[in-house]
Amino acid sequence: MNSLRLRLLVSLVGLLALAAAAMAAITYHNVLGETEKLFDYQLQQMALSLRDQGEIDPLQADTLADAQLDVVIQIWTVDGRAIYASRPHASLPARALLGLATLSVDGRAWRTYSVATSSRVIQVAQPVAIRERLAAHAAWRSVLPLLLTTPVAALAIWWLAARNLAPLERLAREVRTRDARSLAPVPTAALPDEIAPLATALNALLARLASSLDSQRAFVADAAHELRSPLTALKLQLELLRRADDAETRDAARVAIGEGIGRATRLVEQLLALARSEPDAVLPVDDVDLVAVARQAIDDSHAFAGARSARIELLATEPAFVRGDAVALALLVRNLVDNAARYSPPGARVEVKVRDEGARVVLEVDDSGPGIPEGERERVFDRFYRRADAAESGSGLGLAIVRSVATAHGATVGLHASSLGGLQARVEFRARPR
Amino acid sequence: MRLLLVEDDRMIGESLQRTLRLEGFAVDWVRDTAAADATLASERFDLVLLDLGLPRGTAGGPADGLEVLRALRARRDATPVIVVTARDARGDRVAGLDAGADDYIVKPFEFDELAARIRAVLRRHAGRAEPLLSHGGVTLDPAQRRVTLHGQPVLLSAREYAVLEALLARPGAVLSRSQLEDRLYGWGEEIESNAVSVYIHQLRKKLGAGFIRNVRGVGYFVDAGAGGADR
Numbered sequence: 001m002n003s004l005r006l007r008l009l010v011s012l013v014g015l016l017a018l019a020a021a022a023m024a025a026i027t028y029h030n031v032l033g034e035t036e037k038l039f040d041y042q043l044q045q046m047a048l049s050l051r052d053q054g055e056i057d058p059l060q061a062d063t064l065a066d067a068q069l070d071v072v073i074q075i076w077t078v079d080g081r082a083i084y085a086s087r088p089h090a091s092l093p094a095r096a097l098l099g100l101a102t103l104s105v106d107g108r109a110w111r112t113y114s115v116a117t118s119s120r121v122i123q124v125a126q127p128v129a130i131r132e133r134l135a136a137h138a139a140w141r142s143v144l145p146l147l148l149t150t151p152v153a154a155l156a157i158w159w160l161a162a163r164n165l166a167p168l169e170r171l172a173r174e175v176r177t178r179d180a181r182s183l184a185p186v187p188t189a190a191l192p193d194e195i196a197p198l199a200t201a202l203n204a205l206l207a208r209l210a211s212s213l214d215s216q217r218a219f220v221a222d223a224a225h226e227l228r229s230p231l232t233a234l235k236l237q238l239e240l241l242r243r244a245d246d247a248e249t250r251d252a253a254r255v256a257i258g259e260g261i262g263r264a265t266r267l268v269e270q271l272l273a274l275a276r277s278e279p280d281a282v283l284p285v286d287d288v289d290l291v292a293v294a295r296q297a298i299d300d301s302h303a304f305a306g307a308r309s310a311r312i313e314l315l316a317t318e319p320a321f322v323r324g325d326a327v328a329l330a331l332l333v334r335n336l337v338d339n340a341a342r343y344s345p346p347g348a349r350v351e352v353k354v355r356d357e358g359a360r361v362v363l364e365v366d367d368s369g370p371g372i373p374e375g376e377r378e379r380v381f382d383r384f385y386r387r388a389d390a391a392e393s394g395s396g397l398g399l400a401i402v403r404s405v406a407t408a409h410g411a412t413v414g415l416h417a418s419s420l421g422g423l424q425a426r427v428e429f430r431a432r433p434r
Numbered sequence: 435m436r437l438l439l440v441e442d443d444r445m446i447g448e449s450l451q452r453t454l455r456l457e458g459f460a461v462d463w464v465r466d467t468a469a470a471d472a473t474l475a476s477e478r479f480d481l482v483l484l485d486l487g488l489p490r491g492t493a494g495g496p497a498d499g500l501e502v503l504r505a506l507r508a509r510r511d512a513t514p515v516i517v518v519t520a521r522d523a524r525g526d527r528v529a530g531l532d533a534g535a536d537d538y539i540v541k542p543f544e545f546d547e548l549a550a551r552i553r554a555v556l557r558r559h560a561g562r563a564e565p566l567l568s569h570g571g572v573t574l575d576p577a578q579r580r581v582t583l584h585g586q587p588v589l590l591s592a593r594e595y596a597v598l599e600a601l602l603a604r605p606g607a608v609l610s611r612s613q614l615e616d617r618l619y620g621w622g623e624e625i626e627s628n629a630v631s632v633y634i635h636q637l638r639k640k641l642g643a644g645f646i647r648n649v650r651g652v653g654y655f656v657d658a659g660a661g662g663a664d665r
Binding site: 243 | 545
């Protein structure tokens with residue numbers, strides 16, 4: 001029973017039924033109480049009037065013998081001989097208890113009143129069932145209007161529920177028209193207070209989805225665009241190889257193709273890395289020693305740095321733990337070290353420093369290269385941004401990856417002037433809770 | 435034919451320059467808008483291959499390739515321009531062509547297609563509809579880079595071919611030695627002294643002594659009246 005309408009209906013009809021039952025019970029009880037006094041009084045009066053009257057005249061005897069009359073009268077002599085019975089009633093006992101009494105005879109309850117004179121005993125008896133029937137009747141009459149109005153109430157509830165739930169249906173219709181291409185907010189005007197929060201929450205979700213989809217689309221478009229350059233280069237390099245008519249040109253073309261493939265590979269790897277480190281990506285969380293990560297990253301980039309003859313040093317005295325994903329953090333450090341080595345002239349110095357400052361863990365990568373002017377230091381974090389005077393053609397993704405990983409770890413990253421003369425990249429992590 | 439290649443990507447620039455040279459073009463290559471603007475303002479090219487997404491080079495350089503093109507047309511310079519870019523949106527194509535480009539090709543492209551478009555643009559620019567250059571029994575097919583004399587194939591070196599193509603493009607027009615040298619050599623290529631005379635000599639030997647005429651002190655031309663090769 002998942003329909004709100006049905007639930008409302010069943011519970012309200014149930015409530016009505018309960019109310020009717022309670023009302024019937026109370027009425028029954030009250031009416032029974034009322035009639036008891038009344039009938040007892042009546043029995044009493046009848047018995048007393050018979051006592052005072054002495055004899056029963058024949059006319060009166062006919063009336064008293066009428067089967068319609070529910071009262072049975074018996075008169076005995078003092079020594080117990082029956083001298084009168086209004087109707088022969090075998091089941092009533094041939095003896096009387098003086099005063100009011102309730103007797104059970106053959107499973108039927110009787111209410112009796114008996115008086116004694118010097119010569120006779122007069123008993124007036126009436127079946128209790130009559131009183132109960134009267135009470136039940138009164139109870140029934142009192143709940144009847146309620147029972148008659150119940151179907152009307154049920155219909156009214158059914159209709160009212162539908163009417164009040166209509167905004168929900170409208171909302172559902174609105175939501176059904178949304179898809180990946182149209183994530184416009186659903187209208188919240190004229191929604192009841194109980195449903196409006198749902199619509200508002202839904203709109204917030206739609207907005208988050210839209211922005212996430214937009215950034216995904218932009219990323220895919222950017223990525224496709226960026227892949228064009230290395231692919232164009234590869235096609236041309238292949239064409240050159242095909243047309244080369246001497247060994248020297250052929251060798252040069254082969255070397256160029258190798259470079260072109262390397263470049264395309266690096267771009268694809270960086271794109272993948274960036275996609276994996278997107279802020280809403282789910283990263284495993286461990287205690288990671290940033291010093292160990294930095295040492296590994298420096299080892300990894302030594303082949304490249306060696307070709308450039310950059311000197312890379314790690315300056316760290318003790319382990320510095322942060323909470324995060326070791327693979328992503330390694331990517332962050334490697335990109336910073338690669339950048340420092342790649343964009344610095346041969347013979348440049350690169351220093352990687354990791355410090356645990358208690359409240360935070362700081363990673364710094366300094367180089368003695370040409371640096372980046374202050375006005376451009378924020379823009380270089382943009383995806384695919386390449387500096388105009390950069391001699392190297394990188395993927396334009398390195399720093400975007402660094403920032404993405406840092407953000408995913410709740411860390412901040414910034415570029416500053418280095419004491420070595422070049423650029424300093426500084427990443428600040430919150431210390432892990434101790 | 436002398437081309438200016440404006441391309442900031444080192445790999446693309448290098449391989450495109452080399453492949454175009456193998457095709458017999460003299461190719462100069464600049465990598466930013468400032469250099470492109472300055473070069474186009476001071477030197478003459480038969481055709482420009484222009485990338486759109488370019489760095490400025492210097493602070494005052496045009497914002498991108500499209501601005502270079504607009505500046506070129508603003509100088510009433512009709513040098514044919516083919517835009518070679520990764521920007522493939524329809525708006526970009528329209529903007530490129532409306533800014534004065536003669537053609538528009540999107541990266542990544544097949545080199546054959548680029549070469550064909552270069553030939554087509556050069557042909558249209560010279561006011562010719564037919565793909566073959568033909569004069570006095572000599573026929574030159576730019577697409578195949580083949581030359582025939584009365585239907586018989588003639589073997590020419592790349593430089594001889596380039597000289598012949600320049601002369602056949604405008605029969606009757608006199609081309610000076612330095613104009614021919616420009617067609618033959620890109621920047622940085624060493625120009626051998628009297629190389630042009632040597633190539634003319636070779637051509638005369640292969641095509642007939644009277645085919646290429648000499649105006650002493652001015653330059654060379656092929657006779658506008660047909661039949662030079664027979665004399």
